Amino acid sequence: MYAKDVALLVVDLQPDFMPGGALPCQQGDAIVPAIAQLLASRRYATVIATQDWHPADHLSFASQHGWRQPFEQILLHGQPQTLWPDHCVQGSAGAALDPRVDWRHADLILRKGTQREVDSYSAFRENIGPHGDRPATGLAGWLHERGIAEVHVCGLARDYCVLWSAQDAAISGFRVRFLWERSRPVSAENDAATRIALEAAGIDLL
Template sequence: MYGTDVALLVIDLQPDFMPGGALPCQHGDAIVPAIAALLDARHYATVVATQDWHPADHASFASQHAGRKPFDSIELHGQAQTLWPDHCVQGSARASLDARVDWKHADLILRKGTQRDVDSYSAFRENIGPQATRAPTGLAGWLHERGIREVHVCGLARDYCVLWSAQDAAISGFAVRFLWDLTRPVSADNDAVTRIALGECGIQIG
């Protein structure tokens, strides 16, 4: 078991990010058994799970922009915004956390992307403004108050929500370990760029 100052952060382990879902990661379902076993083993005294939880008319959905299609890019709040297929809609079955994991081991389940006009890849900050000053979700404060010094991150998707969460954890003052084998990307073509981005933040991979 890790020390009480180390937390596990499980990002968006939801059916819509797995094969057959609206926005599938490559082999996104393959990491579920290992993550389930990790929680069952109680290696971490603090576990946080995030849940993408969008209103049906979310601004990041291509369906909300006439003439646009998924994976087009627009400007939203002065930043580039990828438009996605409708996914993780609040209350839908495919927005639920994967049922193969025993989530009673999670100390906190943080829903993100809940505001219609604001996307939220990271567990720590909304997608508004420059990286270091984006609006906080409150997670960093919650972890700091529990005495957490180090965060290990896993889940979906490696090249978006897990990456952004790891970067923001580092910015928030935590040592960070990126559990690469317990993540999967939207596109493996992004893996090299993801590794570079993690290295630039001093994030340990492994």
């Protein structure tokens, strides 16, 4: 078991990010057994799971922008925004946490992306403004108050929500380790850039 000041953060382990889902990561379902085992082993005294939880008319959806197509980029609140297929709509089967994991071992389930106008890749901050100066979700304070000093991050998608969560955890004052084999990307073409970003943030691969 890890020290009590180490937490596990499982990001967006939801069917819509797996093969057959609305926005599949490459082999996104392959990491489920390993993450399920991590939670069942109780190696972490503190476990947090995030859940993408969008209203049906969320502005990150290409369907809300007329002729725009999924994966195009626009400016939203002055920042680049990738337009996505409709995914993880509140209450839908694709938005549920994967049932193969026993989520009773999670101490907190954080829903993000709940505001129509704001996307939320990171578990720690909304997608408005530059890194480190974006509105907080409150997760950092919750972890600090529980005495957490180190966060291990895994889940989906490696090149977006997991990466941003790891970066923001580091900015928030935590030691961060990235569980590379327990994550999968939207596109493996982004893996090199993801590794560079993690190294620049001083984040270790575990």
